[in-house]
Amino acid sequence: MKVLFVDSVHNVLEERLLSLGFVCEHDYTSSRSEILAKISLYQGLVVRSRTPINKEFLAAATSLKFIARSGAGLENIDCEKAKELGIHLFSAPEGNRQAVGEHAIGMLLNLFNKLSTADAEVRAGKWNREENRGVELSGKTVGIIGYGNMGKAFAKCISGFNCTVLAFNNTKTDNSDTYAYESTLENIQEKADIISFHTPYNQSTHHYLDCNFIAKMAKPFYIINTARGKVVRTESLVKGLKEGAILGACLDVLEFEKASFENMFDTEIPASFQYLLDSKKVLLSPHVAGWTVESYYKLSSVLADKIEMTII
Numbered sequence: 175m176k177v178l179f180v181d182s183v184h185n186v187l188e189e190r191l192l193s194l195g196f197v198c199e200h201d202y203t204s205s206r207s208e209i210l211a212k213i214s215l216y217q218g219l220v221v222r223s224r225t226p227i228n229k230e231f232l233a234a235a236t237s238l239k240f241i242a243r244s245g246a247g248l249e250n251i252d253c254e255k256a257k258e259l260g261i262h263l264f265s266a267p268e269g270n271r272q273a274v275g276e277h278a279i280g281m282l283l284n285l286f287n288k289l290s291t292a293d294a295e296v297r298a299g300k301w302n303r304e305e306n307r308g309v310e311l312s313g314k315t316v317g318i319i320g321y322g323n324m325g326k327a328f329a330k331c332i333s334g335f336n337c338t339v340l341a342f343n344n345t346k347t348d349n350s351d352t353y354a355y356e357s358t359l360e361n362i363q364e365k366a367d368i369i370s371f372h373t374p375y376n377q378s379t380h381h382y383l384d385c386n387f388i389a390k391m392a393k394p395f396y397i398i399n400t401a402r403g404k405v406v407r408t409e410s411l412v413k414g415l416k417e418g419a420i421l422g423a424c425l426d427v428l429e430f431e432k433a434s435f436e437n438m439f440d441t442e443i444p445a446s447f448q449y450l451l452d453s454k455k456v457l458l459s460p461h462v463a464g465w466t467v468e469s470y471y472k473l474s475s476v477l478a479d480k481i482e483m484t485i486i
Contacts, residue, residue: 175196175239175485176197176216177198177216180200180221182202183222184473185474186475186478187220187478194482206231216235217237217238222245226250229252238261243264243266246464264477267322269476269477273463273466273469274328274372274400275328276331277464282396288454311337312335312336313336314335314368315338315366315367316337316340316370317340318342318354319370320371321342321343321354321372325343325354325372328400329341329353329354340366341356342356344359360390367393367396369397371400371406379402384410385413394421395419396423397423397424399425399426401427403430412450422455423450424456425456426461426463430444431461
């Protein structure tokens with residue numbers, strides 16, 4: 175069985191596939207049309223985000239048996255068409271869920287304690303103690319929207335901070351466990367001090383946080399988004415920050431980032447994003463919540479396990 179890698183991943187995946195008798199080839203530079211011209215020669219495909227796998231791609235991939243996505247989300251793949259064609263889809267949320275949970279906690283603690291601002295000021299010779307007085311996480315109510323691998327990892331990470339954690343997932347019930355109480359969205363909007371998004375990106379989660387969502391929150395709140403950028407409507411977020419309905423935001427993902435996650439903008443910076451850049455109430459990182467040394471290995475190892483169990 176021949177497998178084409180169109181994105182670089184940890185070499186443990188290739189090593190495992192070779193040990194199982196697969197033939198592995200790489201092409202990280204060809205254009206989409208060049209990949210389409212030869213994809214029929216392969217039974218397996220390994221991707222991250224560079225190549226959208228739509229109906230056109232799948233129609234050309236006449237021999238494809240599986241697609242392995244090194245990451246959690248499958249929004250760049252036409253899953254319905256792949257299923258119709260009998261193509262196995264593998265993702266690896268188990269591989270980077272811990273990284274996402276820790277990153278979300280790190281961003282929140284940084285924002286609450288104004289660490290980035292304080293660090294920059296001290297380096298500039300400023301000693302502003304009162305202006306950098308922090309807020310404690312202990313005692314806060316945290317609402318998690320999306321209680322799958324990422325949401326559960328975040329709940330476990332925050333469990334030592336004496337928080338009440340409420341979990342909502344609109345695709346399944348029975349979300350209570352050791353670290354969170356199952357909740358309705360309405361209950362979260364009534365009680366939460368912090369909202370953390372861990373949903374996949376699809377039509378139902380597009381602009382999940384908008385002006386309507388914010389208006390239903392009973393009190394000013396903080397948001398964390400380590401899911402997908404388009405889950406949060408930036409204009410609504412900015413409006414909430416300006417009006418005081420939103421106290422601060424930790425954003426690892428941005429509405430305007432490219433689908434490949436490799437660059438930010440093709441055009442000029444939108445005014446709403448410029449506001450985020452200038453705000454001390456906002457902490458940003460470049461879509462790296464699941465991007466640790468450890469997760470790089472684990473993503474490939476998890477994919478190898480799933481391929482071996484399903485394809486062999």
